[in-house]
Amino acid sequence: MIMMIMMQRSASSYCNRRHRGLQPDVTTLNILIRGLGHDNRVDEAASLVRKMEAFGEGCKPNVITFGTLIAASCKQGQNDKAIQMLRMMEKNDCKPNVVVYSTIIDSLCKDKLVAKAFNLFSEMKSKGIPPNIVTYTSLFQGLCKLGQWKEASRFFKEMNSNGISPNVQTFSALVDCLCKDGKLKEGNQVIDIMTARGVEPNTVTYNSLMEGYCLQGDMDKAKGIFDLMLKKGSIVDVFSYSILINGYCNERRMKKAMLLFEEMTCKGMVPDTVTYTTLIGGFCKEGRIDDAQNMFSKLKVGCPLPNIHTYSVLLDGLCRNRQIDMALKLFGELEGSNLDFGISLYNILIDGLCTARRIECARDLFRSFPSKGLQPDVKTYTILIIALSTKGLFSEAEALLRGMEEKGCSPDTVTNNTIIQGFLRNDELSRAQELIQEMMTKGFCADDSTAKMITDLITEGKLDPAFHPVEKKSE
Template sequence: MNICVASFCKVQQLEKAEAVIIDGIRLGTLPDVVTYNTLVAAYCRFVDLDAGYLILNRMREAGIHPNVVTYNSLIAGASNHSLLSRCFDLFDEMIMLGIPPDVWSYNTLMHCFFKFKKYEEADKVFHDIIMSKLSPCSTTFNTMFNGLCKNGNANNALKLFRYYKQNGFVPQLITYNVLIDGLCKSGRLRAARWVLKELKESNLEPNASTYTTIMKYCFRSGQFDEGIEFFYEMKNKGYTYDAFSYCTVSSAFAKIGRLEEAHKCYELMIEKGIELDIVCYNILVNMYCIGGRLGEVYTLLYEIEQAGLKCDEYTHTTLIDGLCRAGNIDGALKHLRYMDTLGFDSNLVAYNCMVDRLCKAGYINKALKIFGTMDVRDSITYTSLVHNLCKERRFLTASKVLLACLNQGMKVFRSTQRVVVKGLRFAGLDSEARKLQSKIRLARILQ
């Protein structure tokens, strides 16, 4: 009965799970604490915390006492629904009922603190586990490392890792993967490589996730050759790639102009029987645009349609960018107007691309005209236009755009701000330069 209840709960068919319990009672098989704990976890996860908590009344009516697993599920449910105060209440209630918390109770509470960026409280929970009779498990350490990394404290995570490793902690593969990901996100690729080296020297083997993570961040930081080396190392070790890995590598090859190798990645992906999704097609569209093969792009759009997929805003934005690169500005503008009729939530990326490309092609007045028609703008819109106006030495217009950006509470790179101020002074517009500087200082204080 419990297996059936758990199976229905896993696939979110809670009514059928309840029906199984009713049938069980009719047949003389009474639910036990495991049955109800399964329901508590399912209701907390798929409905809400209150629905899970109501199961406790049914348990009492059946003469069954909740245990630590029951309350761990409730605390996890409160955490998942971002109810920090309820986590404390449930923890206190558990202790008042004489149910001693176990290591998983503390792990869940620690995860909740990290979720709400309460680092000191999370650290206190971590040390409470160590100072109590409970022994921290690998999940305790992984939760600590992951929480620190996700909240921008990868350095502290690495220090703690070194300390506890020297004091007997045996890291698992997931621990190394968490640290590598956190260090990469904080821009510490060198430290991430050292952790990868330690992993290779241990009795553990890096998996596809390890390589994909570090490879992705190598590409993002412009270290394409090193990223490609990790790709080939992963390939030589016989790891199975997923669509994300192939797309990441293909995109990297395309960015550095190695289009032939980019296409080979796609051919390999098709040979492996990996089904192309819209993300894969978007990268392929981008490769054709970079290579100036616009005729094949339209064939590809037809292929996307035949595959039952729908082009998204990035597909059309990539095509607009490709038309601009090829000098077909009128075609790009026409496609931008067509894109407005498709009903996307936002065409901001396409408009930003159009503004930037028009500026670079020397059509800055057209770019300003499109800028004026945009209902939604972001810091990229303003930064791109200000930067290009400065290149054209149109500092007064650039200062007006920059002021509009600051009034919207958005940020423009400080280097760009300095260029505008210096340009105004160079043009003899000292009064305008002082006004702009004053506005920039005020915006920094407010931010």
């Protein structure tokens, strides 16, 4: 809100100056660019930067101008645009600083474009711009996320040899990646090294370790970390509670999860959408649909509001628990909302309808796609092909297979094996052989179930021994 007010005032100031024949200065324009970037209007901000020099000498873009625009581009994940701005900056004789380079490097690493990030790292060093702790931490975290531990270790040593001491953010990045990779022992060892160096672990560090234990289903140790945080006086935030609640939900220990939920609200914390969505998913796993619906209702009347992931979790839960009428009602509500959603939620509902043997309803939904501007994906087709094959409607299933290929949607291994198994199971052996031979030319690879079915049929004398199943490729 404050940023919008600033942007409006800057825009007003800019317009008044222009109206009175006065030239705006670079400070005013920088505030306006910052506001546009904050409002995700990066293209407009970039256009304004390109026009600034025409306003006069006092309006030449400076390092703050470009840095602001680059940060906004990175925030939107537009790394290529950020690099374009970097090049424009250089052409305008405006020397980039370590903050500008570090911003782009961090964004590239978050998108796992670590090789590109290291190219920029080499570039900045060649221009005499010394990297700082932020630069090193971003690159170090990027290497860890890719599981390139050997290279990360080498880079860590390089960082120390260059006089850059790792801070809590650097160590926390390492702990996070180790724990997500299941290396809990190593994660604890890093925390020991931190404390030995006088670097105190923070909430982010402990949250990462706690999440690591939750991912392994070791809730006693996860709760132990949570209690340690409280004992040490570390800030236990909404994310900390959400991690532990998610762990209990995954282990179907909803009583524990709800106790934590009540505890955090009693402490004055406001659960976020992630917390509510986690609990909704947990109740659905236990078949407690009424409790899931009640939690969803609480979220709808409060703040924050449910997002697409929340609807997806509840819709999937309703379908898995055969509450199809409720699922259809929820989906209708979603279609009437302002939320933007794609094919994945349609796939959930179509799968639920097919599982509940309401195939005609699933077909109707599928046929409505063109009017909604939707394009079915391979999962949509596979769900319907499985349903049709299960019902013995092989001709229709094959027609759907042909239709998806004609529309440029290539069937995957699951799709191909599903339809072949259907033919084999119903003794449509000649048609199955024809399909296999045809699919082999397209790189078809039989899974274990298909290969076993063919082998069994050969053993039973129903298939010619000369016909060899296509064996699953070794991984």
